Amino acid sequence: MTTFQYLWRFIMYRPGRYFINAIAWTIIYLAPIVPGLITKQFFDSLTGNSMLGYGVWGLIALLIAAALGRICLIIIGFITDVHFRFRMGMLLRRNLLEHVLKQPGAQAIPVSPGEAISHFRDDVDQSEEAVSWSVDVFGLTCFAIVSGYILIRIDAQMTMLVFLPIVLVITAAQLATVRLQKYRAASREATSKVTGEISEMFGNVQAIQVAGAEDRVIERFRSFGDNRRKAMLKDRLMTELLDSVFSNSVNLGTGLILLLAGTKMRAGTFTVGDFALFVYYLTFVTQFITNVGKFITYFKQMSVSLERLTFLLQGASAKVLTMVNSLHLKPGRAEKSEDRGRKSEDAALGDKRGVRQGERETPGAASGEKQSENVKLESGAELQRLDVKGLSYAYADTGRGISDIHFSLRRGSFTVVTGAIGSGKTTLVRSLLGLLPKGKGTIAWNGVPVEDPGTFFTPPRSAYTAQVPRLYSDTLRNNILLGQAEQNDSLQQALHAAVLEYDVAQLPGGLDTVIGPRGVKLSGGQAQRTAAARMLVRDAELYVFDDLSSALDVETEQKLWERMFQRRSDATCLVVSHRKTALTRADHIIVMKEGRIEAEGTSEELLQRSSTFRELWYGDERQSE
Numbered sequence: 001m002t003t004f005q006y007l008w009r010f011i012m013y014r015p016g017r018y019f020i021n022a023i024a025w026t027i028i029y030l031a032p033i034v035p036g037l038i039t040k041q042f043f044d045s046l047t048g049n050s051m052l053g054y055g056v057w058g059l060i061a062l063l064i065a066a067a068l069g070r071i072c073l074i075i076i077g078f079i080t081d082v083h084f085r086f087r088m089g090m091l092l093r094r095n096l097l098e099h100v101l102k103q104p105g106a107q108a109i110p111v112s113p114g115e116a117i118s119h120f121r122d123d124v125d126q127s128e129e130a131v132s133w134s135v136d137v138f139g140l141t142c143f144a145i146v147s148g149y150i151l152i153r154i155d156a157q158m159t160m161l162v163f164l165p166i167v168l169v170i171t172a173a174q175l176a177t178v179r180l181q182k183y184r185a186a187s188r189e190a191t192s193k194v195t196g197e198i199s200e201m202f203g204n205v206q207a208i209q210v211a212g213a214e215d216r217v218i219e220r221f222r223s224f225g226d227n228r229r230k231a232m233l234k235d236r237l238m239t240e241l242l243d244s245v246f247s248n249s250v251n252l253g254t255g256l257i258l259l260l261a262g263t264k265m266r267a268g269t270f271t272v273g274d275f276a277l278f279v280y281y282l283t284f285v286t287q288f289i290t291n292v293g294k295f296i297t298y299f300k301q302m303s304v305s306l307e308r309l310t311f312l313l314q315g316a317s318a319k320v321l322t323m324v325n326s327l328h329l330k331p332g333r334a335e336k337s338e339d340r341g342r343k344s345e346d347a348a349l350g351d352k353r354g355v356r357q358g359e360r361e362t363p364g365a366a367s368g369e370k371q372s373e374n375v376k377l378e379s380g381a382e383l384q385r386l387d388v389k390g391l392s393y394a395y396a397d398t399g400r401g402i403s404d405i406h407f408s409l410r411r412g413s414f415t416v417v418t419g420a421i422g423s424g425k426t427t428l429v430r431s432l433l434g435l436l437p438k439g440k441g442t443i444a445w446n447g448v449p450v451e452d453p454g455t456f457f458t459p460p461r462s463a464y465t466a467q468v469p470r471l472y473s474d475t476l477r478n479n480i481l482l483g484q485a486e487q488n489d490s491l492q493q494a495l496h497a498a499v500l501e502y503d504v505a506q507l508p509g510g511l512d513t514v515i516g517p518r519g520v521k522l523s524g525g526q527a528q529r530t531a532a533a534r535m536l537v538r539d540a541e542l543y544v545f546d547d548l549s550s551a552l553d554v555e556t557e558q559k560l561w562e563r564m565f566q567r568r569s570d571a572t573c574l575v576v577s578h579r580k581t582a583l584t585r586a587d588h589i590i591v592m593k594e595g596r597i598e599a600e601g602t603s604e605e606l607l608q609r610s611s612t613f614r615e616l617w618y619g620d621e622r623q624s625e
């Protein structure tokens with residue numbers, strides 16, 4: 001998408017608002033025409049050349065009225081501009097956020113969170129700025145045309161001198177834009193790096209302290225800061241240089257007018273009023289020149305922002321950014337325009353992903369309001385059998401991952417994926433659940449192919465506990481429910497099943513204790529059991545656990561499995577583990593080695609056949625001892 005198309009799509013998002021804003025600012029910019037003409041009459045009346053018979057005080061009253069009128073217009077203009085700009089920025093941020101949230105969870109953003117925040121903040125502001133300034137350029141061009149016409153009728157030669165700087169400025173701006181764009185891109189990149197580094201440092205304070213790496217980290221931060229300083233200096237210098245070209249070319253024009261006006265006034269072809277009018281309009285022509293220059297600069301900077309925002313989309317069409325979508329400013333309209341947005345998004349993506357299965361099978365589940373309610377599984381969709389064939393995924397940067405994975409899960413079965421560190425266990429479950437971009441292979445739920453696992457494998461079909469649990473700075477209750485409505489004793493049951501009831505009783509505020517970064521810090525095991533409770537509170541057909549054992553003792557893990565099956569004997573489980581607690585319970589074990597299935601079977605069978613399995617089994621025994 002070109003920068004112009006990008007700008008145009010913003011305008012077409014709310015054409016009515018853009019039009020009203022453009023009209024308001026065109027009137028504001030045209031308004032000085034009137035006081036200019038009154039000023040001319042004022043001076044002409046002093047020298048007896050005035051054709052209007054208002055007298056000096058009448059003209060002064062008119063000037064004051066024109067000034068007051070312009071003040072009112074400017075207030076209206078600011079209101080229309082704020083409304084328009086606000087919507088542009090909101091749309092862009094909303095679409096970006098929606099896109100990020102729809103990405104396969106494990107690779108939602110291609111940069112650090114700090115860098116992503118910098119894109120959300122600076123690049124969105126920059127885009128908003130350019131669209132907003134396009135309105136000013138239109139208004140000022142109208143002013144230039146009307147004032148140009150009036151001035152040409154008075155004196156064509158002098159008019160040329162007033163407008164000559166425009167040509168100079170536009171040429172200068174065009175010549176400088178390539179360099180400016182380069183400097184702007186570099187300064188943005190450097191700012192993102194600094195923001196990214198701050199977020200990394202804040203997130204890893206403990207790791208830095210225990211490694212005694214404070215000085216080295218500060219040194220690294222300083223080098224990022226230095227790079228930013230250099231890049232910003234070049235960017236600023238170039239911008240200021242252009243600004244000075246804009247304003248000084250106007251000063252040149254003023255000087256030329258003064259020189260010529262003296263000669264012409266002596267010859268009697270130019271009145272004092274004409275001179276006053278030229279000087280009065282010159283101020284606004286200056287504004288026109290400066291603002292055209294600014295717009296050209298903003299437009300070029302917008303193309304840098306577009307590039308950076310498109311990078312965040314990870315290959316999706318840039319049209320996603322300006323997709324027509326509801327901003328939910330008026331709740332009644334939300335759902336209707338949500339549909340509109342969704343349709344246009346599918347069209348923009350060339351419907352690559354097909355109809356998202358999750359939405360097709362749970363109509364209405366996409367609406368923000370309905371998401372907080374518990375979604376029920378439609379009858380007949382209960383998991384009977386899950387078949388995985390030829391599942392493969394390779395990480396782009398390392399080329400490692402999983403290859404040619406085949407297995408089936410029956411209803412109520414307990415399958416354990418095991419293997420050495422880095423053998424591909426996590427990649428296997430993430431690929432299955434669509435948390436990684438789609439690789440090769442097929443997945444079938446009761447024989448029906450799953451087209452988009454990312455939206456399909458969500459509650460009530462499946463629930464997942466990741467290896468590293470993520471908790472919010474919020475109450476324990478909200479961390480478990482994540483917006484889901486509490487039903488009867490569902491929360492208590494989930495706490496019991498996750499063996500968390502004792503821990504909750506110990507917390508000062510029970511379930512209402514704030515945990516996470518700004519609250520009580522939970523132990524690793526408590527955090528993982530909170531994540532398990534979050535999963536168990538959502539009744540699902542398929543439960544996927546990625547290595548619970550790392551933070552649970554054998555006894556607690558034993559209890560967790562027992563309680564889970566007491567509560568849901570029909571639940572199907574896929575569990576990543578190397579613990580005997582899970583392995584002895586398993587109906588089926590998959591042994592992974594270097595991204596492939598090395599062996600399969602029950603623990604008795606594998607003890608006979610697989611050396612890898614024997615190592616894991618006896619390794620666990622040694623650990624327990």
Ligand SMILES: Nc1ncnc2c1ncn2[C@@H]1O[C@H](COP(=O)(O)OP(=O)(O)OP(=O)(O)O)[C@@H](O)[C@H]1O
Binds near residue numbers: 400428
């Ligand atoms: N984000 C990533 N980018 C690149 N390569 C990765 C990424 N994550 C994992 N890998 C590589 O893919 C392979 C499989 O990793 P995976 O995390 O699936 O192993 P695992 O068996 O779950 O390990 P662990 O028991 O330590 O959790 C490893 O060689 C690993 O280095």
